[in-house]
Amino acid sequence: MIEAVGANMLLASASGADLPGVNDFLPPEILFQGTPFAINRIILIRIVATILLLIILGITAARAKLIPGRWQGLIEYGMDFVRNSVVYETMGELRGKRYVPMITTLFFTIFFFNLFGVIPGANMAATATITMPLVFAIWVLVQYWVAACREKGLWGYIRDECFTPGVPWPVYILLAPIQLLELVIIRPASLTIRLFANMISGHLTVATCLAFAQFWMIESSNKMVGVPVGAAWFLGGIVMTLFEVFVAFLQAYVFSILATVYINLSYPEAE
Amino acid sequence: MTFAASKGINLFIPKVYDIVWSLIILAIVAVFFYKFFMPKFNAIFDERAEKIEGNIAKAKKAKEDADSAKKKYEDQLNHARVDASKITDNARSEATKIISDAHTRADKEAEQITSNAQRSIASQQQQAMVTLKSEVGTLATALAGKILGSKLQDSDVQSNMLDDMIDDLDKKTDNTK
Amino acid sequence: MDIITLAAVSGNLSVIGYGLATLGPGLGLGILFGKAMESTARQPEVSGKIQMIMFIGLALVEVLGLLGFVAALVL
Numbered sequence: 018m019i020e021a022v023g024a025n026m027l028l029a030s031a032s033g034a035d036l037p038g039v040n041d042f043l044p045p046e047i048l049f050q051g052t053p054f055a056i057n058r059i060i061l062i063r064i065v066a067t068i069l070l071l072i073i074l075g076i077t078a079a080r081a082k083l084i085p086g087r088w089q090g091l092i093e094y095g096m097d098f099v100r101n102s103v104v105y106e107t108m109g110e111l112r113g114k115r116y117v118p119m120i121t122t123l124f125f126t127i128f129f130f131n132l133f134g135v136i137p138g139a140n141m142a143a144t145a146t147i148t149m150p151l152v153f154a155i156w157v158l159v160q161y162w163v164a165a166c167r168e169k170g171l172w173g174y175i176r177d178e179c180f181t182p183g184v185p186w187p188v189y190i191l192l193a194p195i196q197l198l199e200l201v202i203i204r205p206a207s208l209t210i211r212l213f214a215n216m217i218s219g220h221l222t223v224a225t226c227l228a229f230a231q232f233w234m235i236e237s238s239n240k241m242v243g244v245p246v247g248a249a250w251f252l253g254g255i256v257m258t259l260f261e262v263f264v265a266f267l268q269a270y271v272f273s274i275l276a277t278v279y280i281n282l283s284y285p286e287a288e
Numbered sequence: 289m290t291f292a293a294s295k296g297i298n299l300f301i302p303k304v305y306d307i308v309w310s311l312i313i314l315a316i317v318a319v320f321f322y323k324f325f326m327p328k329f330n331a332i333f334d335e336r337a338e339k340i341e342g343n344i345a346k347a348k349k350a351k352e353d354a355d356s357a358k359k360k361y362e363d364q365l366n367h368a369r370v371d372a373s374k375i376t377d378n379a380r381s382e383a384t385k386i387i388s389d390a391h392t393r394a395d396k397e398a399e400q401i402t403s404n405a406q407r408s409i410a411s412q413q414q415q416a417m418v419t420l421k422s423e424v425g426t427l428a429t430a431l432a433g434k435i436l437g438s439k440l441q442d443s444d445v446q447s448n449m450l451d452d453m454i455d456d457l458d459k460k461t462d463n464t465k
Numbered sequence: 466m467d468i469i470t471l472a473a474v475s476g477n478l479s480v481i482g483y484g485l486a487t488l489g490p491g492l493g494l495g496i497l498f499g500k501a502m503e504s505t506a507r508q509p510e511v512s513g514k515i516q517m518i519m520f521i522g523l524a525l526v527e528v529l530g531l532l533g534f535v536a537a538l539v540l
Contacts, residue, residue: 039538043298046305055305067313071320078328083336096329106513122321126314147299148306152314207524210531217299218534271520278520296538 035231037224042145042217062133063143070129099124099273107277108284116280119160123153124273127212131265134219135258142216142265150212150272154205157276165283174283175200204279208272215268219261226254417461421454428453479537486533493526 044058056064077092085093099121104113127144134142144150165174178200179193233247429450501519505512 039296039299049305053304053308056309060306060309063309063313067316070317074325075320078325081328081332083332083339093329107517118322118326119318121326122318125321126317146302146306146310148302148310149313151302152307152310156314156318203528204524207528207531210535211527213299214531214534271523274520275524278517278524281517282521299538300535 035228037221037228041141041220041224059141059143059146062139062141063130063149065139066130066133066143070126074125095125096121103270103274104277107274108281112281112284113277116160116277119156120273120277123157123276124269127153127272128265128269131212131216131268132262134216134265135223135261140224141220144212145216145220147209147213150209151205153212153272154208157208157279158201158205160276161280161283164280168284208275212268212272215264219257219264223254223257223261226250226257230254421457424457425450425454483533483537486536487530490526490530490533493529494523497522497526 042059046055046057047061048056074092077089081089100113100117103124104117104120107113108116130143130149132142133139134145162174165171168174169177175197179196180189181192181196184192227250230247230251230253233243233250235247237243237247432449497519501515504515508515
């Protein structure tokens with residue numbers, strides 16, 4: 018039985034369940050082709066997501082009352098979460114105050130954009146090209162360099178990070194380039210790729226499950242085997258979709274807390 | 289194989305229009321959050337905190353009022369209790385005073401009555417004595433006159449004899465008394 | 466072997482490579498979070514600092530896994 022399923026599966030992938038691939042993330046341009054303002058499917062999703070985000074949060078903020086309703090309570094819970102659990106927990110209230118709007122922006126935007134990976138019709142996170150996470154990461158990079166220049170001075174910061182005191186000097190030969198590399202490239206790159214890779218793998222997993230469900234239940238000629246196997250794939254798709262919602266939240270959380278930690282590292286140690 | 293590789297690496301090469309749109313969107317979102325969303329909600333948070341603080345202050349004031357009122361009532365109650373005990377004490381002392389007054393008055397009256405009675409008894413006795421003296425005198429004179437006749441014509445002797453006799457009588461009554 | 470079969474094999478190889486590449490970061494993450502939990506349980510009053518250091522470590526460990534992911538897609 019299992020062997021039969023395996024054989025059928027091989028056959029299936031050979032004979033064309035509509036499996037997702039990297040091409041999903043490189044859609045053709047559909048508007049303003051060739052100009053710097055060209056729009057493809059993902060960018061369209063991103064624009065729609067932005068407009069929806071502005072409308073939803075704008076209406077919430079405009080109608081915000083002293084005694085919150087359910088929806089406003091939810092939004093305020095999110096803001097409280099970012100302010101207390103992410104920023105103040107990491108940086109302390111005194112330093113954190115300046116960065117609360119930035120981290121709130123990052124958290125809400127990334128979370129909302131990520132959710133588009135599971136919204137029917139979009140099925141593609143608005144953060145699912147390398148550029149959007151990269152832009153967020155570069156914003157974080159600029160913020161922590163600016164904070165470092167203000168607090169320690171540029172050379173003081175680089176000296177503190179690359180030539181950490183209390184290390185025997187030969188180690189600096191190895192340590193200094195690595196630290197510099199981390200400050201300039203690895204931090205933003207890891208932020209970017211973590212978010213981007215999670216969105217890609219999430220989309221690929223969900224889409225693979227649903228593609229196999231479609232193939233087994235509808236296109237397969239052997240209905241006796243096809244329907245239960247397809248149902249199992251469909252169940253897997255549902256589970257993975259729910260998991261994607263969780264991942265959307267988790268990545269927004271990790272991105273914002275790492276941004277906070279990086280900015281906090283630019284400040285002097287003494288609290 | 290080269291085809292697949294070129295596809296994969298394309299994922300990590302940002303395109304110009306992608307960068308443009310990402311920057312535009314980030315700018316819009318950031319401006320929205322910084323200029324509208326956060327200030328609005330911060331204002332609401334501040335207002336709420338203020339209101340909660342105000343309510344707490346109000347509650348504190350109400351509690352203080354209640355405490356002071358309670359203290360006042362307790363003071364009044366204590367006062368009343370003290371007053372009541374004072375009044376009962378007063379009443380009790382007054383009662384004892386009245387009783388003692390009554391006692392003394394009764395004693396006095398009784399004494400007066402007794403003395404009055406004694407006085408009247410004494411005066412009556414005196415009166416009786418006087419009357420008796422005179423009657424006895426006359427009686428005795430008459431009797432003696434009859435007995436002695438003319439032998440006792442001299443009035444001086446007569447009166448002297450009478451006085452002696454009465455004195456004797458007086459002495460006798462005084463002794464009996 | 467014709468060229469298509471070779472391409473398929475290459476794709477599968479990179480996936481296997483990525484699978485191998487996740488092993489190290491997987492172990493690392495397990496140790497990282499386990500130790501962080503342990504120390505938080507031991508000293509709950511410094512949980513904020515532990516959490517911060519934990520997230521720095523998480524970033525470093527995950528970079529390795531992400532490099533595997535990128536390599537699997539790119540090469």
